[in-house]
Amino acid sequence: MKVATWNINGVKARIESALTYLRQENPDVICFQEIKSVDENFPAGAFEEIGYNVAVHGQKGFNGVAILSKLPFDDVTQRLPGADDDEQARYIEAVISVPAGALKVISIYAPNGNPLGTEKFSYKLAWLKRLEQHARKLLAEEAAFVIAGDYNIIPEPVDAKRPAAWTEDALFQPESRAAYRRLLNEGLTDAVRLCHPGPGIYTFWDYQAGAFQKDDGIRIDHLLLSPQAADRLKTAGVDRFTRGWEKPSDHVPVWVELDL
DNA sequence: ATGGCGCGTCAAACGCGA
Numbered sequence: 001m002k003v004a005t006w007n008i009n010g011v012k013a014r015i016e017s018a019l020t021y022l023r024q025e026n027p028d029v030i031c032f033q034e035i036k037s038v039d040e041n042f043p044a045g046a047f048e049e050i051g052y053n054v055a056v057h058g059q060k061g062f063n064g065v066a067i068l069s070k071l072p073f074d075d076v077t078q079r080l081p082g083a084d085d086d087e088q089a090r091y092i093e094a095v096i097s098v099p100a101g102a103l104k105v106i107s108i109y110a111p112n113g114n115p116l117g118t119e120k121f122s123y124k125l126a127w128l129k130r131l132e133q134h135a136r137k138l139l140a141e142e143a144a145f146v147i148a149g150d151y152n153i154i155p156e157p158v159d160a161k162r163p164a165a166w167t168e169d170a171l172f173q174p175e176s177r178a179a180y181r182r183l184l185n186e187g188l189t190d191a192v193r194l195c196h197p198g199p200g201i202y203t204f205w206d207y208q209a210g211a212f213q214k215d216d217g218i219r220i221d222h223l224l225l226s227p228q229a230a231d232r233l234k235t236a237g238v239d240r241f242t243r244g245w246e247k248p249s250d251h252v253p254v255w256v257e258l259d260l
Numbered sequence: 261a262t263g264g265c266g267c268g269t270c271a272a273a274c275g276c277g278a
Contacts, residue, residue: 010267010268061275062267062268169278208266
């Protein structure tokens, strides 16, 4: 079973690319981030026509996440616990029945957090703390799950072509990196890093300054697996070829193959 | 050396991203 995640930077702008990718790569599940659409305007029909069930948590103009699955959803939850007043659409969780039992798939769009020293950075850290607390609860259930999405965290210097360029950025702050490391310490597996230990694995290249042509990238989109999902890990990868398409997203899809 | 884009909202710049 192939589970992918892709920050598409606007579903309306990326609908043709998304459909092409799904037809070509045929993932069983894909998590989208930054759909920038309200639920009612999400083009669910176009995805249903090629065989996907659709679960959406959108908002007007910004943010927004979705999960598409060939297998039906048993349950869908649209909120990350811990802040009932949080209006930003950054989280959706779905349970899918698979031959080996059940798989919980979570699509996240973690806050960017720039600029430093503002409420945006404290919101980022608070949101990541909520994610950690929720992950702990899920880990206690000892079930297979994957938290997939745009974490907006560069975990290590090896995850950037030019780490020195990011030292004043929220994505590479010690506090952000520590939040990611805590998820690993608590037992989650970074699937892409496990399968590709070396340098040069990136998932985002800025639109500006010819970043992709220079391969001036960063790795900020991740798939974290629970121990029960990691037991089933076969391979993981990054589909950087989509960054060379016409009108690309600045992020590319990342995926895992699980033996489920 | 520096800066170089793109999306959505709305109908001209602006917020936002990373």
